[in-house]
Amino acid sequence: MGIPVENFFLKPDTKGTLQARIQQMVAEGILSGRFRRGEKLPSSRKLAKHLGVSRITVTLAYTELLSNDYLSSKGRSGYFVSDDAPTPPTFDATPERADSVDWTRALGRRFTGYATLVKPQNWQDYRYPFLYGQTDPQLFDHAHWRLCALQALGAKDFAALTQDYSDQDDPQLVEFILRHTLPRRGITARPDEVLITLGAQNALWLTKQALLNESRLAVIEDPCYPALREILMRARCFVHATPVDKDGLPPDQIPEGADVIFVTPSHQCPTSYTMPLARRQALLARARDLDALIVEDDYEFEIAHIKPPMPALKSLDADGRVIYVGSFSKSLFPGLRLGYIVGSAPFIREVRALRASILRHPPGHAQRTTAYFLSLGHYDSLVKRIGKALNDRRVIMEHAIRKYGLTIAGKGTHGGSSFWMRAPDHVDCEELTVRLREEASVLIEPGTAFFAGPNPPRNFYRIAYSSIAQARIDPGIAEIARAIDATSVT
Template identity: 70%
Template structure:
């Protein structure tokens, strides 16, 4: 029996090359049981005409499927589903399942329902995406990353690719972090004081789980990174939001008997405030007096195109009470999910054991690829290129914001990739975001960043990491026009 060519179609939004898409269509057809052993595939010419692709593309896909034993080539007869192709599981028909569980009682804990900002998956389809944390594909060095990934796939790195490190990390990546990344922030650490994580958020979760209990108290900045508030809420510790000012977290406002202080001193999230050196010293003194620990999230320190970044809080620490969180996801690409924790060996030992009970370690191939990308100088080149571009966009943003009468509530002292904005009184930034979407503009409402969402009602964040300079002015003009044209009472 021949398989009809009409069962084949290309998804216009599918990822990958045309060849890989055709391979996936055939493989999925076989694995789902729609294409059965011995059935004939459409000829390469006919399928190419049907899909509107080159015949060589279909031939290459068929050849790869033959190599993987999905298909068999029979001389001039064409291609058939192989007699040894994988078979779908033979399950008897099952009756529709009914859910008779009372999940309101069955769930021991709840992790949904937070106010973490929603990131539109289709952000790149908008002409004016002022969204934070996304990668500009025109800046990323795809060729070098691909080369490093291929190098990590080589025979020399077979162990790094295939081994179960159990609770350890790639020594090459840890060595680079210790000898190159951390010294740039004034931090000296040994391998037993570094743990590779699945991004900064995973690092914050590990720190919270190891350091906090239901009887302990954490102090967080207000406003702050929304996911951190979710993490601490889930840990069931007592959480005290501390309002920040123009210099970041005020040490004197931290309540007594605080056990752990979470802060973003170099680049406060989301206000962009930079904590001065004297306040950093005061924060360390305050923590020492309370015998509290500090978790420092040092995100975006690489984006220092306006001035040299302030020294990391960890570099000023003489007691070992600061736990440092770093990430490569912001500077490389967010999908990488690669970060690290730096702290005293006893803390890292417990964080390592906790990580091993959840997912053991970050995939070895990802770690080794990143190690090559960093050590071969590609990372530094990327940072310079990004910094130059972000500097130009920052200038364009500053000029356009002033020209259109928009109000800045906070901007980075040494750089960064966003402005913290304040709309006129009475403007709800959530409603503003909704009204801007039909105008092809994306912004981030401020409410999720605050412990009391009402305080962030007229705040919003504008990022410029993913929008070209030549679109910034027009995008800000639309924001100003929507604010002006609507009745917000």
């Protein structure tokens, strides 16, 4: 591979002849590791023109570097970094620079310090990965996704791949969502009532920006999706965390003055409780009495492998006060980062303008590839295959949980991909998570981050069965049980 000529520049503070300065520039590039063995240098003519020097000066510098084994010459092919060139140091050769900026004063706002869920990037290297939300490579339809991606690269879809949609979305993807995805949830909508987002989290952020300010009150579930709580805290609005029960968010516990209610009725995050129909209707009535809006995060409705999902809140909404958030992250793969918002046209118009000012639109190729994967039937086949596999794993995991005496605090009645667990009161699941990861190659998620308040309970944890092979579920649960039993009472 050739080294771009733009990578070469003469530092104004270096001393010596032009030839010596060029030699030093190339040698430093090799010694720092920026120029690697076998890479081709620019021709003497091209480098001379770029640096504004004579060609003979560059040629003489190259010749000297050749004699010192920094470079090698291959006939008429040019000059290359020699295989015998000095080996770059293994440490970071970038010189340290003094940072004189006082960042505690310079930063107008801070976005760190909130509770987050940390997932190892190399989670697949662990023997028992009970991690939520990761894709099982054994289940994903690589072949058809690749074909759809190639189809989206074709000449017929050149505009979808390359054009600037401005504030619009891929019409094929929007049409599929309107005609196929939403009707499965009992929802009807028009194209101007749908916006494509970079996943559900981006949808929640856009919604927060449009609906909340420092004088408004947002209601969230407790426990809830940690990223949602962070988003709302950064909005500096008032936030009220309402404890959930086995039926989800209790409508009669929503305080007066609530402006926006965030809820996960299909699979409450993280308990997986499913809100029954009567409570859904009661929640809509409570929102109507308060003149509040509801944001329904329906992040996992496709994973209803036990029995069909309940009707979406949006499908029961006669007032237009429910904003529906969907995502392809759980049913396809989280790295896709595609989701959607469904709401009344005036609301969608505002969040569309906001999205355009930040990122214009999600990448066209990703949208068109997804549209093909959905419309050609591959998506439905994938969901069925995943559903069957998850149901089989769920049965095995539930049996193992009973077998080893662990306690389930919450599980989905319609499906899902995880169990919400409760350890004995004396167990700190943050410490348990570290011990299991380091000593038994087991990955679980501590539950602390899901709770609001300064002193959240520390004995909850979540274990998922979406990414772990069936044969490893039982021995993995056994490791968790052993680690809990080994935790002494203080």
